[in-house]
Amino acid sequence: MPRWSVSRRSLLIAVGLAAVAVVAAALVIPRGSARPPVDVQLLALNDFHGNLEPPGGSSGKIDGVDAGGVEYLATQLRLLAEQVQRPDTLTVAAGDLIGASPLLSAAFHDEPTIEALGLAGLDLASVGNHEFDEGAGELLRIQNGGCHPVDGCADPAHPYAGAGFQYLSANAFVTASGEPLLPPYAIREVQGVRIGFIGMTLEGTPDIVTQSGVAGLDFGDEAETANRYAAELQEQGVQAIVVLLHEGGTQAGGGGINDCANLTGPIVDIVGGFSDAIDVVVSGHTHQAYNCVLDGRVVTSASSFGRLVTDIDLRVDPSSGDVVEAHARNVVVGRDVAPDAAQKELIGRYRALLGPVAGKEVGETSAPITRTAGPTGESPLGDLIADAQLAATDDEQGAVAAFMNPGGVRADLDAGPVTYEEAFTVQPFGNYVTTLDLTGAQLDCLLEQQFVTERVLQPSAGVRYAVRQAGAPGTAADPCSGTKVDGITIGGVPVDPGATYRITVNSFLAGGGDGFSVFTQATNDVVGGADVDALAAYLGAHRPVAPPPTDRITAG
Structure with missing residues (x-):
């Protein structure tokens, strides 16, 4: 990464100490850049857990607002992308998109959720612990498509085609081969700059998933794994690196959705162990909302159930390929926007397939x-x-x-x-x-x-x-x-x-x-x-x- 007259890390730490509301990681743009910086928007979510319809009770509110529901999530993603008026938005997620899902999704092995998130424009996602609830073979089917080996096709008129996005599993290794179960990282090019995304779940996944779900798999240390693949990305000339990590932390009481009030939890030590190559961390697992600068990096979490979207704006120097500025904000997915028609149709189709047992x-x-x-x-x-x-x-x-x-x-x-x-x-x-x-x-x-x-x-x-x-x-x-x-x-x-x-x-x-x-x-x-x-x-x-x-x- 480049060296600054005012060091990147020191400046970001200062910002993190000063910011109380929306956290921004602001960096000095190096002099002499041949081309103007490239602006990239990341839209991030985590811990969706198959909540296609708005969650009920207290789970349906966040920041005092009725929130959630994939019809509104899809609309909010589109509106946030339209605000920047650039064709350079990438939508990413930090695991647990499926598993522990309401009946509408779970009855069909979470195929409806994967289909809905693909329709909503999701590009990349890390695996979470719940992606392993039904085992490695089922996760591969979720990624690649095909009817369930026992229950068959949920909807014969619409055979399951697989995920319209790519799951990443950098630290989930097949024991027999030592290779990652799914690709460890992906590279996406935006306006001539390349951005690397490393996807991981928590190392402790075997402790919180049924043993049949993790049979034949080993899970590696998060920081060690991320650093190894970050170095590999740099060897390929990729300097802008984002980690999608299904592990997180918790704010002290009273912290709002865009605060970072005395954050504690595993994410703090993990991020502290990351190499300087890593610029941004999208986290999850704890179902908390926070917007932090930790050890010089923007670190975010969008709570759970699709009630928040994290809008992350990156500025990349096209000469060096590195991130020189980053800002993040958590945005409530309110139900005061028009529901997305395609999502509404999808929910209606699966609701009809579910039949009267639900009610x-x-x-x-x-x-x-x-x-x-x-x-x-x-x-x-x-x-x-x-x-x-x-x-x-x-x-x-x-x-x-x-x-x-x-x-x-x-x-x-x-x-x-x-x-x-x-x-x-x-x-x-x-x-x-x-x-x-x-x-x-x-x-x-x-x-x-x-x-x-x-x-x-x-x-x-x-x-x-x-x-x-x-x-x-x-x-x-x-x-x-x-x-x-x-x-x-x-x-x-x-x-x-x-x-x-x-x-x-x-x-x-x-x-x-x-x-x-x-x-x-x-x-x-x-x-x-x-x-x-x-x-x-x-x-x-x-x-x-x-x-x-x-x-x-x-x-x-």
């Missing part, structure tokens, strides 16, 4: 039941799902307790009738209820492991325990050494370390998902029906269902 009423709630966690990490909806899974397995399997992972609860339930589609939106992963044996000692170790994974399992109603504030957490190598958990009871009876207990979880947790390796030590596993069916049955049997109190975990 079938399965139960009722007396009040909103949310996934908002209280001080101890419990949420009303997480506890309710644990109750539903216990109810589905207590008689037939002899289960005495159930636990739900909070990351598997994807939407709130509004007050009133609940349809099957709404229940599916809450639990869209296609997991199965699994009952297994744990000893009392293993159960204690499992609850101690929460303080290693930093995820609080949602317990069913019969479970009680206290968290010692003065206790010490265990380690990743030995979670059982922790002393945070005290007084575990099931049904009012203290848990006996030597006794065996039948415990119900979803199949993701049963396989050690979210880092809960204790479950892989269980015995006598029995796999039951779909987890969403357990929830639907519980809602129907107890209508109207009230939000359960979150008093199962107490502070000791």
